[in-house]
Amino acid sequence: MTVMPTLEGGLRIDADDEGDWELLRSIISDANCCQTDLASRLGGLMTDEAVSEDWEELIVPDLREEFQDQLAEIGASIEAAIFNADNGPGPIWITPDDAYPWYSSLNQARLALEEIHHFGPEDTADPLNMDPNQQLAFIRSGFYSDIQSLLLRHVMK
């Protein structure tokens, strides 16, 4: 897989094969892999009695819908690109308008993987002491992080 900036201010991801497309699909499945969704986890931080009840009732459902909408948008883009490439080599573009939903979806995936595996800061994590499932998750998280860095550097300026 190759990821590169475009002249239009976005990113282009070139998938080489079916495995690359599966890796991109895993953004969505990883983002949804926690029992407790991200909106509820963030809402759970609001422990002050004066605000916690209203937060759970009014804010969390809105956040949940927003996060799911972003995942649905990116999931649909990935599936359309896979269809166009007939599951073989092919590109997917991230335009400047798509950058934030992409960043958000990648972040949701990384936050969910962290919630499950507790990798900690990337520079202190030790993949050699992880089980194979954790190692794969750690590698995916690093891949998502690399795309996020490219988005921040080249698109979300």
Next chain:
Amino acid sequence: MANPKTLTRSKESTELDVPWNVIVHDDPVNLVRYVIFVLMKIFGYNERKSTVMTMQVHRQGRSIVWSGEREKAEFYVQQLQAHQLKSTMEKSQ
């Protein structure tokens, strides 16, 4: 029979609202550059101020990024959480 008269005395008191702090907490996922970007976007801070606050989050585990009235604090925390930053609000001590 004499009309009963009721005397009404009103008393006004004004109490200063305690400000609320909006706090961003450290986490191992959100990239430093992204946190700076979000603080600039939500609060309109310049890059230098956003960077100082972000490094405070990174080094000290949390940073008070805004203080003021409750409704605005709620709005800002909602915005920060919509950007997936661990954020809370608490009454100023």
